Amino acid sequence: MPEIKIVTEVAGRICATPVQVGGTVDDGDDVVVVEAMKMEIPVPSPASGTITSLLVKLDDVVAEGQAIAIVAN
Secondary structure, eight states, X not given: OOEEEEEOSSXXXXXXXXXXXXOEXXXXXXXXXXXXXXXXXXXXXXXXXXXXXXXOOTTOEEOTTOEEEEEEO
């Protein structure tokens, strides 16, 4: 099973984590939501699969390009 790192394209604060480790996602499903400049920006999964690792938690501050989760398909 290839693993894919999911990265955020914006810096901000994690304000929602709608998935859990072991949960499945489809291509385009939101993995986390980042609050940046008073906007909520969803970070979608680039592929269908199972979330094997969630690298952030609610209220964490993330940098642009930071890995936030790993999905295996």
